[in-house]
Amino acid sequence: MSKYQQQALKMSRRRFLTGATALAAAPLLAGLWPKSALAQAISQALPQFVVLRQAQKGILTGAHWGAFEAIVQDGKMVGVQPVKDDPYPNELITMAPYQVHAENRIKYPMVRKSWLEGGPGSRTELRGRDEWVRVSWDKAIDLVCGEITRLQKDHGPQSIYAGSYGWKSVGMLHNSRTLLQRLMNLTGGFLGYAGDYSTGAAQVIMSHVVGSMEVYEQQTAWPNVIENSQLVVLWGCNPMITLKNSWNVPDHYGQTGFEALKKKGTRVISIDPVHNDSAKFVDAQWIAPRPYTDGAMLIGIAHTLLTEKLHNPDFLKTYTAGFDKFQAYLLGETDGTPKTAEWAADVCGVDADVLRQLARDMAKNRTMIMGGWGIQRQHHGEQQHWLLVTVAAMLGQIGLPGGGFGFSYHYSSGGSPTAKGGIISGISAGNAPKNSPAPIPVARIAECLTNPGKTINFNGAQVTYPEVKMVYVAGGNTFHQHQDTNNLVKAWQRPDTIVVNEPYWTATAKHADIVLPATTSYERNDLEMGGDYSQLYVFPMHQCVAPQHESRSDFDIFAAMAAKLGVQDAFTEGKDETQWLKGMYDDMKTQARAARVALPPFDMFWESNNYVRFPVPEANTQWVRFADYRENPLLNPLGTPSGKIEIYSDAIAKMKYQDCPGIPTWMPPHEWYRGPEAVKYPLSLNTAHPINRLHSQLDNTPLRKKYAVADREAIVIHPQDAQSRGIANGDLVRAFNDRGQILVGAVVSEDVRPGVVRISEGAWFDPADPSQPGSLCKNGNVNCLTFDVGSSSLAQGNCGQMAQLQIEKYQGEVLKNTAHDVPAGA
Numbered sequence: 094m095s096k097y098q099q100q101a102l103k104m105s106r107r108r109f110l111t112g113a114t115a116l117a118a119a120p121l122l123a124g125l126w127p128k129s130a131l132a133q134a135i136s137q138a139l140p141q142f143v144v145l146r147q148a149q150k151g152i153l154t155g156a157h158w159g160a161f162e163a164i165v166q167d168g169k170m171v172g173v174q175p176v177k178d179d180p181y182p183n184e185l186i187t188m189a190p191y192q193v194h195a196e197n198r199i200k201y202p203m204v205r206k207s208w209l210e211g212g213p214g215s216r217t218e219l220r221g222r223d224e225w226v227r228v229s230w231d232k233a234i235d236l237v238c239g240e241i242t243r244l245q246k247d248h249g250p251q252s253i254y255a256g257s258y259g260w261k262s263v264g265m266l267h268n269s270r271t272l273l274q275r276l277m278n279l280t281g282g283f284l285g286y287a288g289d290y291s292t293g294a295a296q297v298i299m300s301h302v303v304g305s306m307e308v309y310e311q312q313t314a315w316p317n318v319i320e321n322s323q324l325v326v327l328w329g330c331n332p333m334i335t336l337k338n339s340w341n342v343p344d345h346y347g348q349t350g351f352e353a354l355k356k357k358g359t360r361v362i363s364i365d366p367v368h369n370d371s372a373k374f375v376d377a378q379w380i381a382p383r384p385y386t387d388g389a390m391l392i393g394i395a396h397t398l399l400t401e402k403l404h405n406p407d408f409l410k411t412y413t414a415g416f417d418k419f420q421a422y423l424l425g426e427t428d429g430t431p432k433t434a435e436w437a438a439d440v441c442g443v444d445a446d447v448l449r450q451l452a453r454d455m456a457k458n459r460t461m462i463m464g465g466w467g468i469q470r471q472h473h474g475e476q477q478h479w480l481l482v483t484v485a486a487m488l489g490q491i492g493l494p495g496g497g498f499g500f501s502y503h504y505s506s507g508g509s510p511t512a513k514g515g516i517i518s519g520i521s522a523g524n525a526p527k528n529s530p531a532p533i534p535v536a537r538i539a540e541c542l543t544n545p546g547k548t549i550n551f552n553g554a555q556v557t558y559p560e561v562k563m564v565y566v567a568g569g570n571t572f573h574q575h576q577d578t579n580n581l582v583k584a585w586q587r588p589d590t591i592v593v594n595e596p597y598w599t600a601t602a603k604h605a606d607i608v609l610p611a612t613t614s615y616e617r618n619d620l621e622m623g624g625d626y627s628q629l630y631v632f633p634m635h636q637c638v639a640p641q642h643e644s645r646s647d648f649d650i651f652a653a654m655a656a657k658l659g660v661q662d663a664f665t666e667g668k669d670e671t672q673w674l675k676g677m678y679d680d681m682k683t684q685a686r687a688a689r690v691a692l693p694p695f696d697m698f699w700e701s702n703n704y705v706r707f708p709v710p711e712a713n714t715q716w717v718r719f720a721d722y723r724e725n726p727l728l729n730p731l732g733t734p735s736g737k738i739e740i741y742s743d744a745i746a747k748m749k750y751q752d753c754p755g756i757p758t759w760m761p762p763h764e765w766y767r768g769p770e771a772v773k774y775p776l777s778l779n780t781a782h783p784i785n786r787l788h789s790q791l792d793n794t795p796l797r798k799k800y801a802v803a804d805r806e807a808i809v810i811h812p813q814d815a816q817s818r819g820i821a822n823g824d825l826v827r828a829f830n831d832r833g834q835i836l837v838g839a840v841v842s843e844d845v846r847p848g849v850v851r852i853s854e855g856a857w858f859d860p861a862d863p864s865q866p867g868s869l870c871k872n873g874n875v876n877c878l879t880f881d882v883g884s885s886s887l888a889q890g891n892c893g894q895m896a897q898l899q900i901e902k903y904q905g906e907v908l909k910n911t912a913h914d915v916p917a918g919a
């Protein structure tokens with residue numbers, strides 16, 4: 094019997110003894126999920142359940158990159174194949190075996206030497222370079238629980254930051270962040286966060302402008318867009334890449350939408366400083382503004398629409414509030430500067446004639462503006478989405494088939510028509526105790542750690558940072574996600590204790606005091622929805638291999654802490670993994686029955702190695718966002734104070750923020766090509782989500798060979814900028830500014846506008862000399878260059894999508910990339 098099988102058997106026995114139902118426990122007893130004769134027999138006996146789809150070859154599971162069947166031999170995952178229904182299988186799934194068997198897995202619970210010897214707060218400057226000491230699970234749980242107890246007693250819940258932002262893995266039970274918060278809520282509360290890194294600015298401004306976050310709303314259905322849109326404007330998005338991954342398991346429907354546009358020959362315009370893959374895929378016209386100037390460009394377009402009478406006054410009158418104030422701004426009545434196409438061209442670097450033509454084309458055609466999110470991960474990032482809505486409102490096509498705007502066509506297949514069935518609800522974080530502190534804006538964490546007692550503005554309220562003494566991360570990678578990494582390194586030295594649950598030795602794990610090895614999703618059983626907006630599938634995520642090394646699921650880790658802290662029953666509700674999954678499935682099945690969709694009992698479903706694909710009602714394929722509002726604005730008002738689209742927001746105006754006035758406004762950003770910083774740092778950074786990773790996830794897999802240049806993250810440089818610096822394709826390049834420096838590999842290409850360089854986010858932070866602040870990052874983590882300033886007093890979103898920098902050919906000694914190595918003692 095192999096090591097894996099022995100482990101599996103031990104684990105199965107433990108689970109069996111804790112009382113799973115006999116049938117559900119059977120596959121676990123047999124050694125993980127088997128593609129057994131039993132599974133096939135059950136599947137064959139289930140033809141009456143028309144929504145079931147059977148796996149072909151392997152064990153059904155899923156990830157942010159797609160549902161797939163895992164091929165397992167002798168306890169090792171050796172291959173994968175996509176599920177049959179996937180219209181756009183994603184190459185990232187082929188990395189699953191490497192994820193499980195990665196060399197830089199955290200094998201055992203580990204404690205930083207100085208912390209172990211000296212206790213909380215010891216030698217925090219050594220975080221990221223101290224030695225590690227292996228401890229038993231019991232000891233690790235004791236240490237963490239001791240800290241939670243001490244801090245709750247002496248400093249209260251505001252001293253424990255357990256927001257733990259991050260993309261974790263899919264799975265409705267093993268949701269690491271929720272499980273952490275569930276434990277913390279049961280043991281006294283914690284400091285959490287508001288907003289997210291994806292849409293920090295847009296989600297706040299949109300709530301004022303259209304009455305909902307908008308960015309996560311269902312979009313006008315793709316078949317309706319394909320049929321009716323005559324012009325599609327991709328404004329700062331690269332959907333063929335970002336649609337590869339989803340928050341839940343993706344249905345990959347969005348790519349089929351773009352494929353259909355291409356086939357039909359629908360005109361597409363891409364507005365982006367980079368000639369991106371999606372623009373090439375749909376043969377789009379490429380318009381490349383200067384980075385961070387989209388606001389000015391939109392204002393110039395609005396001016397043309399107004400002065401050429403291409404706008405729709407009836408729509409503006411009936412469905413919007415405050416256009417008169419914006420009109421006065423456009424015409425220069427308020428500040429003496431008419432915002433003509435020439436004015437905009439001067440700022441954004443796109444010819445005035447091109448701007449005017451764009452305005453005319455949008456007005457003359459049924460136009461769908463698909464806005465991305467990178468343009469709002471910027472200083473004054475709120476303005477871009479407010480202006481996109483304003484321009485769409487001037488065009489008057491909001492709520493019409495194929496017209497208006499959509500801010501989620503590039504994300505998780507917004508517009509994939511919604512199915513009719515049931516939804517799996519995940520495990521909950523439970524209720525926060527009464528004395529729980531108010532959350533901080535998520536991207537202000539480093540400032541909070543360094544400035545206890547400081548008060549900041551946030552969406553009309555004020556937030557005072559508490560003194561954080563413990564940070565707990567489960568399912569996130571703070572050293573990737575946060576801006577100005579070298580500033581974070583300093584802020585990270587403030588708390589007494591940092592605990593990280595992780596499968597891998599990421600930079601965040603390396604900078605912790607206690608690391609607890611977490612399983613990957615392929616080492617546990619779970620359930621997940623497929624299609625964030627469509628809710629089309631329910632996928633069983635069968636455990637494929639035994640937990641590797643000494644790793645445990647986050648559920649088991651927090652359940653052990655709950656036992657130690659005296660809240661085990663409340664945490665587990667007396668249920669083990671199988672019983673939790675059965676409960677979730679049964680709730681979903683009840684909803685499906687109400688929708689007249691029949692499903693088998695849980696045990697049969699689980700045994701059968703089938704997944705569910707719900708039917709999509711015909712009407713949902715023609716669903717139009719805001720159609721009900723357009724149809725009857727009195728009966729279906731928006732959730733804004735006026736019930737209308739607010740081009741002027743009185744609520745915002747009353748906040749009296751200099752950096753976010755009551756109408757959408759052009760304000761030069763903190764750094765840009767015309768700022769004083771551009772003298773020293775003339776190049777504008779464009780960061781994007783990577784093609785062959787999800788944020789930082791999978792940077793430690795062989796897929797890296799596809800994008801790494803000279804063994805570093807790539808930097809795309811225009812030939813003019815490369816030549817003037819003597820840089821050639823494949824060269825090692827040092828990219829730097831006052832905040833940091835990184836080693837990157839040159840890709841010289843006309844796909845970027847001159848003056849712009851592109852580096853994808855997500856390369857793991859790997860400082861050449863961790864004892865030296867600002868030392869060269871050998872792997873090319875772009876956040877060493879970005880700045881840590883809130884988007885504005887309104888949303889306090891992150892500004893990860895901008896920075897001025899300089900580059901030079903790297904002449905120094907070639908440094909070994911150690912981003913994916915394990916640290917000393919581990």
Ligand code: PGD
Pocket residue numbers: 258259260261262267269290291292566567568569570571573574575594595596597599611612613614647780781782787788789790854875876879893894
């Ligand atoms: P991930 O790489 O997904 O990035 O930041 P985020 O922290 O979400 O990190 C998730 C971590 O969770 C990984 O280290 C993974 O190994 C771990 N993990 C996965 N599964 C499990 C599990 O089951 N249990 C435990 N305990 N851990 C697990 C993403 C964030 O970055 C986001 S959402 C955006 S939109 C921002 N994007 C940018 C950007 O475009 N540009 C810049 N400059 N900066 C950004 N930062 C933000």
